[in-house]
Amino acid sequence: xxxxxxxxxxxxxxxxxxxxxxxxxxxxxxxxxxxxxxxxxxxxxxxxxxxxxxxxxxxxxxxxxxxxxxxxxxxxxxxxxxxxxxxxxxxxxxxxxxxxxxxxxxxxxxxxxxx
Amino acid sequence: xxxxxxxxxxxxxxxxxxxxxxxxxxxxxxxxxxxxxxxxxxxxxxxxxxxxxxxxxxxxxxxxxxxxxxxxxxxxxxxxxxxxxxxxxxxxxxxxxxxxxxxxxxxxxxxx
Numbered sequence: 001x002x003x004x005x006x007x008x009x010x011x012x013x014x015x016x017x018x019x020x021x022x023x024x025x026x027x028x029x030x031x032x033x034x035x036x037x038x039x040x041x042x043x044x045x046x047x048x049x050x051x052x053x054x055x056x057x058x059x060x061x062x063x064x065x066x067x068x069x070x071x072x073x074x075x076x077x078x079x080x081x082x083x084x085x086x087x088x089x090x091x092x093x094x095x096x097x098x099x100x101x102x103x104x105x106x107x108x109x110x111x112x113x114x115x
Numbered sequence: 116x117x118x119x120x121x122x123x124x125x126x127x128x129x130x131x132x133x134x135x136x137x138x139x140x141x142x143x144x145x146x147x148x149x150x151x152x153x154x155x156x157x158x159x160x161x162x163x164x165x166x167x168x169x170x171x172x173x174x175x176x177x178x179x180x181x182x183x184x185x186x187x188x189x190x191x192x193x194x195x196x197x198x199x200x201x202x203x204x205x206x207x208x209x210x211x212x213x214x215x216x217x218x219x220x221x222x223x224x225x226x227x
Contacts, residue, residue: 033213040123042203042217043159056213090158104215106158
C-alpha cells in the first residue's frame with residue numbers, strides 16, 4: 001500500500017474554473033513533486049517543492065501553482081482550466097532533495113476532466 | 116524529438132514468455148535510469164533503478180543500460196498474468212536531478 005494519498009480520486013470541472021488537488025506525502029518525505037499524465041502518455045514534470053519552497057519547474061504556465069505544508073501535505077492549483085488540462089495528476093514524494101538517491105513514491109493520482 | 120522514446124505497443128505475450136521492453140534517449144546528461152510499472156487507475160511503482168552501464172537483476176526482472184548507444188532495456192522472465200500493466204522508463208540528468216523524464220509507456224498483456 002502506497003504511503004502517498006491523493007484526493008479527490010476523480011473530478012469534473014468546467015473550462016475556465018479553478019481546481020485544487022491535494023496530496024499527503026509519505027511520512028518523513030520532505031520533497032514532493034507533481035506530474036501530469038495525459039491519456040496514453042508518460043507523466044510530465046510540473047514542479048517540485050522541498051521544505052515548502054519550489055525548487056524546480058517544468059514547462060507549465062504560471063496558472064499551475066503549488067503549496068507544500070509542514071505536515072507533509074501539498075496542493076496543486078490550476079487556474080483558468082482548459083480542455084487540455086484533462087489528465088491524471090500524480091503526486092510523488094521523496095526522502096531526499098532529488099529523485100536519484102531515494103526514488104519517488106507515487107500516489108494513485110487524481111483524474112481531472114475538464115468539459 | 117522527445118528526450119525519451121518508448122514504443123507504446125501494445126505488447127501481448129503468452130504466460131511464461133520473456134517480455135522485452137526498451138527505450139532510447141537523446142540527452143547525454145541522463146545518468147540514472149529507472150523502470151516503473153503502472154497498473155490501471157494506479158500511480159507508477161518503481162521496479163528497477165540503475166546508474167551505470169551494464170546489467171542489474173532482481174528476481175525475474177533484468178535491467179540493461181548501454182550509455183554509449185543511449186539505450187536501456189527491461190526483461191521480464193517467466194511472465195505472469197499479474198505482470199500485465201504499462202511499463203514506463205524514466206531518467207534523471209545530472210543537471211536536473213529533481214526531475215524524472217518519462218517515456219510514453221508500453222502496455223503489456225500476459226495471456227494465461
